[in-house]
Amino acid sequence: MAPTTTRIPVTAEEGLPTWTVDPERLSVPQQTEELIDAHAEAIRERVHEHGLLRVRGLHTVRTAADFSSVAARLTPALRDYVGGTSPREQVHEKVMTATYVPPSWSIVLHQEMAYTNAMPAFLSFWCERPADRGGLSTYGDMRRALERIDPAVRDRLERHGLRLARTLLGPGTVHLKPGVKKPWTEVFGTTDRAEVDRVAAARGWESEWLGDDAVRLHQDLVPAVRTHPVSGDSVWCNQAHFFNPVCMMRWALEDGRREEYEEQARAAQEHPELLDRMYLGSGEPVADDDALHVHQVLRDLERGVRLRPTDLLVVDNLLVAHGRTAYEGERRILVALADR
Template sequence: MDQLLSVKMDKSSEVIDHRIHDLSSQKQSGLAWVKDHVEQINHWVNSDGFALLRGLNIVSSNQFSTILETIFGEPLSQYVYRSSPRTAMRNNIYTTTEYHADQVILQHNENAYSNRWPMRMGFFCVVPAKTGGDTPLADSRVVYQNIPESIRDKFERLGVMYVRNYGEIDLPWQEVFQTQSKVEVEAYCKENDIEFEWQGDRLQTRQHRPAVATHPQTGEKVWFNQAHLFHSSSIDGQMPDLMRASIGEQRLPRNAYYGDGSPIADEDIQVINQVYKDATFSYQWQRNDILLLDNMLYTHGRQAYSGVRKVLVGMAKIVS
């Protein structure tokens, strides 16, 4: 029987120790233990939406890749149509977003801005930060339920339009689409219902997506979009106003509108961010931790941190 650690939610006394599994007493290698317990591990994730495996003996990113493929039952997916900088390792393992250590990454479901996203994600802590650097989680069902109806209903009715301008401030299109070919970019956009416009070598895309999704297994509604991340008000300080003045609204690196093109009020984004904040909890990373997520049921983010931090990620079970 696995030993279980008691961990408390931030700002809450609710014990959720059944989701963190201390396997440090296992004599098998990490991979051998996983192979013998695949069904149990998937039951944990299916039941709870996530599971933290602690204390497994893992020696490399290649072994982590094999562990994820064993659990997920298929090869890991390549990360195309990216929204943030990261480094590709072998076997479709990636570093987590490489923003500066003092930046907080807001809660989000991976690729919720796209019409293709992974149902399963796995994170591997190679080196925990000296301070901070946790990967907070939030239940997307709780977020959906707690957003005021007046805001939620409008999003649910109209959806979200994501606008991106690549290259000058945002990632270059070559990195986002993982190609140097405009023809391949256009083919990807057409296949994935992304509107595109070239202005010389500059690319702008627009994509319309629902703001709410229904989980295919549980049938529950989840808040499943990145409007709060793409919205220009998410840029720090006075930068949105300065950028609008210098390059214009249409050239902002990214922005989010309602699906009909009408603007989303800054105040509504602030409300959504507060709902996420209230629903968020986290675990302090330990070396060799593996965090497995149902990407529709739970969001993830990143705390600011100090020192060296290295967390890897792999994704699988792509749906649309």
């Protein structure tokens, strides 16, 4: 990759690659937009180099609209979140809240929409308000994850590929589903069942209606390991650890969420059809031991940083997984997804 003429200085602050902008250069939003226009390619280069980059000092970015303008300049191909699993709220144009699962939950490391063949290339997180306590933004290098995955586990998942099967309930019954509760109306942004089937078919997914208010969705067959299109690095890239009942239960215990643990355990025994699960391309579910091994590898890789107000964190979604620690008080992080 040819170097740009505006390579930006990056330091390691709190262990995180950071470009700190001189705040005296920025007095109005227009100057911030001009700065991003001039340095967007250099920022993306640094993101490809490090996997992520924090930009600090953008104090004129004060609203979701301001952030939307910056994100569109930095990664122009902003996109929607149709088919995504995490509960979110659309705030301004393509800008959304980060997941709004309860504050008592951590979020284990994952690459956004790695259960699809059309996962976003970049994630831009903007901190409007940090939590009163906790709420660290976590991250981990998925090149390192690939090195630490047991070769036998890698072989099983890489040989067959992976497919996510999800049971999506409607707004009136979604409370019956253990774990993350997101109705199909929110997943697809519609209340029209025919539109759900149309969107699913257009994306190569299989949809099967279970009565009037539930749909079983089989999403893309995806590889367990992918190659980064710029760096050429091989990267562990899947959510075998995320969509497995035993991992959901382990996650709940690690957070101290005993009630959620028991809810998951009951469902696994009494209503396994309600639980989302990752399957091998051969049709067999990913083995519990394999999923737990991946979960532990990623937990061991996890690092955390506390974002300050107006901090911008740009993540290469292939190279680096992200997450969150549990927190107390109010916390507001906005996110924009973008294709390459």
